[in-house]
Amino acid sequence: MVLHQIFASPFSSPAVSLCIEGLAADDAILLLQEAVYALQHPIMQQLQLLPQPVYILRADALARGLHSVSHDDLYISDAQWLALTLTFENIVSW
């Protein structure tokens, strides 16, 4: 039960696809900082088809002008992020 926190832009790093490859059934993915640019990347379709939960840090998307209505269900607040880190057994940062 691992929370995968991805920080790097999918346009310059393979982190998102590498993370998806090794994902366990009870894992989850959180996109933050430059990784929120996944919203503009084809990998987003792949992320949305995953059975595992995918989250996006709202503050980082908002800062970068990416806050779109279409993915509104994926966004979490800083407080929800904190709650996630307490829920999962381990955290991996990519």
Added chain:
Amino acid sequence: MTQRHITIIAQQGPYANSAGQDALDFAMAMANFGQHVNLVFMHDGVFQLLANQHAESIFRKDFTKCFAALTYYDIEPIYVCQRSLAARNVSPNDLIVGVETLDEVGMQALFKTPQHLVTF
């Protein structure tokens, strides 16, 4: 002072590090010293130009509002790589300032002209 052609390439997102702010500072400093500056945005650098950024939500200063002032430094047009925009599903209409988009040939021409090429 001799006027030289300086091309500055911004190729990283706005808030990962200080590269975006540095490119802007460098461009304005060079223009202040009477140099001829071309400012080019490519790769993730095109994200610097997105409108509707709210940097205050991550406690950062929104330096991208300064792009509108570049015209007063004679840094115009602002060049943007067409290919980078298309790859990121960004339209020129989504940007905070008017830009001139460049195809491959245009980008190659821009790389040939300058006496100095600096990437951030």
